[in-house]
Amino acid sequence: QVQLVQSGAEVKKPGASVKVSCMASGYTFTGYYMHWVRQAPGQGLEWMGRINPNSGDSNYVQKFQGRVTMTRDTSISTAYMELSRLRSDDTAIYYCVVDTGMDVWGQGTTVTVSS
Amino acid sequence: QSALTQPASVSGSPGQSITISCTGTRSDVGKYNYVSWYQQHPGKAPKVMIYDVSKRPSGVSNRFSGSKSGNTASLTISGLQAEDEADYYCSSYTNSSTLKMFGGGTKLTVL
Numbered sequence: 001q002v003q004l005v006q007s008g009a010e011v012k013k014p015g016a017s018v019k020v021s022c023m024a025s026g027y028t029f030t031g032y033y034m035h036w037v038r039q040a041p042g043q044g045l046e047w048m049g050r051i052n053p054n055s056g057d058s059n060y061v062q063k064f065q066g067r068v069t070m071t072r073d074t075s076i077s078t079a080y081m082e083l084s085r086l087r088s089d090d091t092a093i094y095y096c097v098v099d100t101g102m103d104v105w106g107q108g109t110t111v112t113v114s115s
Numbered sequence: 116q117s118a119l120t121q122p123a124s125v126s127g128s129p130g131q132s133i134t135i136s137c138t139g140t141r142s143d144v145g146k147y148n149y150v151s152w153y154q155q156h157p158g159k160a161p162k163v164m165i166y167d168v169s170k171r172p173s174g175v176s177n178r179f180s181g182s183k184s185g186n187t188a189s190l191t192i193s194g195l196q197a198e199d200e201a202d203y204y205c206s207s208y209t210n211s212s213t214l215k216m217f218g219g220g221t222k223l224t225v226l
Contacts, residue, residue: 035215037217044118044217045217045220047213049214061212062213095160102151102167103153105163106160107160
């Protein structure tokens with residue numbers, strides 16, 4: 001079955017960067033877009049962007065342009081989302097989501113930004 | 116771009132039916148048959164309940180159904196059960212640079 005396993009929780013200081021990984025299994029990794037979604041505490045879901053694991057091309061929401069980078073390593077079926085110049089309002093749970101026709105979500109990675 | 120519009124909360128008694136609406140525009144919900152609905156229990160990752168407007172994943176109860184009319188999609192839950200109490204989000208693809216967007220979420224309370 002399709003499964004996404006994300007890296008563990010992170011605590012970062014303002015201005016730092018964080019890189020979250022998402023290891024995929026159960027399907028052809030290069031065949032489907034990988035999306036990244038975040039959820040701030042007590043808030044709704046926010047789509048951040050997506051990467052085409054086959055080509056490496058990515059699309060980002062404008063508010064994250066210049067701060068987010070989505071990459072992948074096809075040899076280990078893993079996608080990455082790196083967010084730089086972290087602020088306190090980046091504190092959230094970050095999810096990877098693969099759309100194989102219907103979405104499958106990772107378990108989420110909590111990123112806490114605090115001085 | 117603004118999120119899709121959902122009611123903040125809905126409620127119903129066990130056994131009743133409820134409907135949650137998700138209103139977008141002709142650039143998103145009205146344009147694409149790629150509306151999904153997610154259920155999220157506290158502390159858990161969202162789970163897809165409906166995709167492509169009305170398709171139900173294997174393992175999801177047939178008490179959950181989806182539909183769309185114009186720029187508004189709807190999720191109906193029939194025969195409400197206590198376990199249905201959760202937050203529900205809709206999503207749609209959009210022809211803007213955002214590509215995909217979510218509704219603000221609806222808290223379902225089973226009375």
